Amino acid sequence: MNQIIAIALGGSFGAVVRFLVSSGVAQWLGRGFPYGTLIVNVIGSFMIGLLAETLMLQRVTITFEYRAALLVGFLGSLTTFSTFSLDTFYLIEQGNLTKAALNIFASITTCVFAVWIGLLCGRGLFYYSDGVIQWSGGMIPYALMTINAIGAFLISLIASILLQKVELSPEYRVVLIVIMVGVFLTLSGLYLLLYQVEQGFSLRNNLNLMLGTFVSNGLICVLVIWMGLLVGRQI
Structure with a gap:
């Protein structure tokens, strides 16, 4: 079910x-x-x-x-x-x-x-150390973060192009962009946290590492979304 x-x-x-x-x-x-x-x-x-x-x-x-x-x-x-x-x-x-x-x-x-x-692209991202940078007590799933960035760029690029071509009020455009960014950042961040949990990490013992990954992913995706919106406006 x-x-x-x-x-x-x-x-x-x-x-x-x-x-x-x-x-x-x-x-x-x-x-x-x-x-x-x-x-x-x-x-x-x-x-x-x-x-x-x-x-x-x-x-x-x-x-x-x-x-x-x-x-x-x-x-x-x-x-x-x-x-x-x-x-x-x-x-x-x-x-x-x-x-x-x-x-x-x-x-x-x-x-x-x-x-x-x-x-x-998927095979290339996982070619080095299975897509993860590891050290004693920590890890960065760089391959998954890169995939999140690719998805963020594609979504923002398409949204930017279409919002210029479709007749919508400025208020609706702002609402759509806020919803798009919020949903993507939340789901992509939770995806990384779930991956870390399944690799043996926990919020209780690895709070700083997991929060750092979540925040880093969010900042990277926001930057990429901004770039996608800018590129979309030039098309």
Whole structure:
């Protein structure tokens, strides 16, 4: 039951993000070609390659529910093969055979390439000492912190681009950014704390180390989010 609830929660977030990104891209680039579906599928393919390598192949020991929420729930709802198929069929039905062929070719090649890049990034991050810097009585999971930074940059970059293209009041934009940053910092920080607990550390005996990791992750992600917002404004 916990696994089903985790997948449901992850899926709800993924579906909402897919709707916002697809709608924003459609308003930005138009609806003559399914750019929104292509973009969410490419992003989801990269992230599932990165996270699959991290959470499964590298045997990072976090709860199965957390894995299911991320891989099956969030990324499963973020990406969509059915919408890609429907968009392609509509293009064929309208006589746009060139666009239909381009959509099929671009979706398959870019998504497979994105998965491959994600896997390479995950393997590279864990190449040195399994992604952890260790010393007597302490550790820094630099690979997981780097993954958090990559996720923060992608989210802030996409949000920055779309918020400029979608008509929203300044108040709604501020609220969305605050919620986005707050949720990401909380979940990514808790993820690191859970990892440290499963490695034998505890808040009781290693409070300074765990708080330092949590705060460091937050500061790095805030900096990366700021960079993503700045880069997004230039696009």
